[in-house]
């Protein structure tokens with residue numbers, strides 16, 4: 001019996017400050033999709049937001065040269081559910097390619113924030129990962145913090161304001177911050193950050209003002225948190241309405257905090273799997289990861305990041321709905337530590353996409 005292959009579209013790149021990381025993540029994901037079961041289409045989105053169907057090598061996706069491929073064709077997922085596929089612009093007009101499932105390997109704005117998920121919903125095509133609301137809520141660190149606070153999950157003290165309000169009366173918001181957080185240093189973040197872009201640590205009022213200016217370049221909403229001293233521990237979660245939480249892993253950043261450079265360029269950042277914390281804390285962290293995942297309505301996958309202090313506090317930092325999938329990324333490593341590896345992991349993610357669309361979980 002010949003089994004019809006399913007057609008999967010992997011989307012990479014994107015109009016996001018994490019465009020480059022997405023390309024590397026996508027190459028990893030593509031290399032793990034079993035080609036005996038799936039016909040893989042690759043759709044690249046440039047930094048300017050142009051969509052193209054790309055048919056060349058995976059290597060050119062990671063190094064960025066895919067954009068110059070002569071065979072690229074303008075193509076996009078159509079929102080028309082009766083089409084349920086990709087519209088490819090050809091010389092003679094437009095060709096439709098039906099799709100069975102979509103794997104968006106996009107990080108940050110426009111890919112991890114619910115926007116593209118809205119398009120997938122309209123198209124009626126099952127897709128890997130979180131839906132519109134969970135993606136949007138987790139992407140906005142202020143919204144996520146408020147929701148986590150509401151369900152009693154421990155996290156850093158925080159305050160927030162709109163950039164436009166700050167510009168009108170900066171002193172008022174500096175004072176609000178100092179009153180809410182009580183002491184320096186503090187962490188200043190654009191509400192919609194990713195890969196540490198626009199995030200800085202401020203040790204006094206002057207630095208705070210500078211840090212706010214930096215964050216305002218990235219977003220119209222600013223989050224300020226107390227500085228937490230502790231280990232950075234991450235937990236990978238997989239599944240829909242009955243998810244599993246992985247063995248947690250620890251990152252020991254090479255620089256003062258886990259900034260963009262430490263994340264992607266500095267090999268001196270070390271990973272420890274399992275994290276160097278007690279079994280009791282590991283248990284607490286896994287339970288909290290699952291609670292947060294369900295509270296925010298995540299599906300498919302997410303990586304839940306924590307701080308663990310020497311006093312044994314487990315504080316949730318953030319939830320990444322489309323975590324990095326490079327060969328050095330924590331999510332695939334944590335799943336591998338739970339014996340869910342490579343192709344098995346990718347297939348499970350695809351299965352969860354189908355389950356979500358069929359059962360409406």
Ligand SMILES: Nc1ncnc2c1ncn2[C@@H]1O[C@H](COP(=O)(O)OP(=O)(O)O)[C@@H](O)[C@H]1O
Nearest residue numbers: 156187193194195196197225226227228257258
């Ligand atoms: N409240 C905090 N206290 C101490 N360190 C922090 C705090 N918030 C963020 N950091 C440091 O900054 C890094 C990036 O912040 P994070 O909120 O995770 O943003 P991103 O979405 O860019 O990963 C963290 O991995 C951590 O090293």
Ligand SMILES: [Mg+2]
Nearest residue numbers: 195196305318
């Ligand atoms: Mg982070």
